[in-house]
Amino acid sequence: MAKILVMTDLHITPEGETIIGLDPGARLSAGLAHAARTHPDAERIVMMGDLTHHGAQQEYARLKTLLADLPWPITLMIGNHDTRTGFRAAFPDAPTDADGFVQSAIDLGDIRLICLDTHETDPAVQHSGLLCPARLAWLVRELEADTKPCLIFLHHPPFDTGFSGMDHIGLMNAAELRGMLTAYPQVKHVFAGHIHRTITASIDGLPITVFKSPCHQMPMILGQEGSGHSVDEPGAYGIILTDGDNVVVHFEDFTLPFQVVGHY
Template identity: 50%
Template sequence: MDVPHKALIFTDMHITRAGETIIGLDPLARFEEALAHALARHPDAAQILLLGDLTHTGAPEEYARLTSALRDCPLPVAATMGNHDLPKPFAAAFRNDVDEHGFAQAALDLGPLRILLLDTFDYDGKAKLGHDGWLCDLRLAWLEAELARAATEARDVVVACHHPPCPTGFWAMDAIGLANGDALLRRLRSSPQVKHLICGHIHRTIMASADGLPVSILKSTCHQMPMMLGGGTSADSVDEPGAYGILLSLNGAIVLHSEDFALSTGDISRYA
């Protein structure tokens, strides 16, 4: 069995200003616990991905608190935007993650696997509800070019972004998903090297299929969406364990685990 190539994925941290909480939870403390949990158990990981909603309001102080928490992280970090982020403060805090057009996206290699980190923030105000995502022609063209490059190099591809392009059954969250998700799915469907799509935004662990493409949605490190299928609002939240993702490229397979933290000590025991 080959040694797996591994990346750690965190999403929807919603870091607040100092002293502020969300439903009584401290998002920074939750993220720091998640990061420590992941690094202690997966020191062999090669990359960390942050899938947006890094902050709760996009305030510079919130980004400063997050970058301070990441300062001693031994792994390279790549971040993209979510609907709770703001472009200018994000770019100031994560300047290495912003391309020449101002988008937070990148092509990263995890062993033989190509990860395309795609920015779904609505820069143009095209979406109707303010928190939906939107992919402009420039970002779709970037995606097409990267998919063509991966095909030339015979690399399998995982695409990771904030907004899911498919419904999840949480109507209020689906209303603020990727507004032009069909445009994304058309391109992914036409590229056989694309094997998986990973998203955040919903604050639940969800496995889906969108036009035949496997889609995984990861929980927040902080607060979660209550299991209220078909009802509720996008602001409904519940204090359930946070989680992070563990992406593996292993013997030609692509595997994504969702790991809850803060449930117990995690010490390993054997039953008789």
């Protein structure tokens, strides 16, 4: 089975700046070192947006340094805390579609990964996500170009999670996207970030997984308002095992104390 690593919501800050006392750069570095030690055989790592905390040039520069010399190919996506201009300036070789959105389709043997750009620049809906007609048209073209089993990646979850404050800045046309994806039987699983919480769901028949952040997490406050809540819980990344038709998802809390593996 192919192995794909996933990290989301890195929130890289300038050197010396922290979020609730945590250094996102140090957390990412620890997570990458853990993944390199335990999963060097992964075929790719996908980073699903909110790469930086403010989309600032120095944040992207720090991120670029942290991502140097990884043992796997990397796919970078953007989220609501990013900017397209800042991202493209720092990573000019990252693939974009014909309209300049940070979207890409990657073939891993008999499996296809489709990575979407849900970043929305309208200040009236700050931090919400959107897949505009141009982005959806690109998605349709990619889905119709190949019928091999497909995994979909996007920053904003395409459903209400129960975290009310985050759902208010969710994907604005989530139902439209779900209706589109359900029309293509090759779509096997959907992956998202944004919430900073491990969530699994089946919505309109679509299996969906949301991953935690390598840095700070959302406290378990279902139904409460506000989108800035953060708690110092273990940093995490995801591990996807798939042969295309079958998808297994694991969650690694890499900042938990290291334990020696033995037999009993």
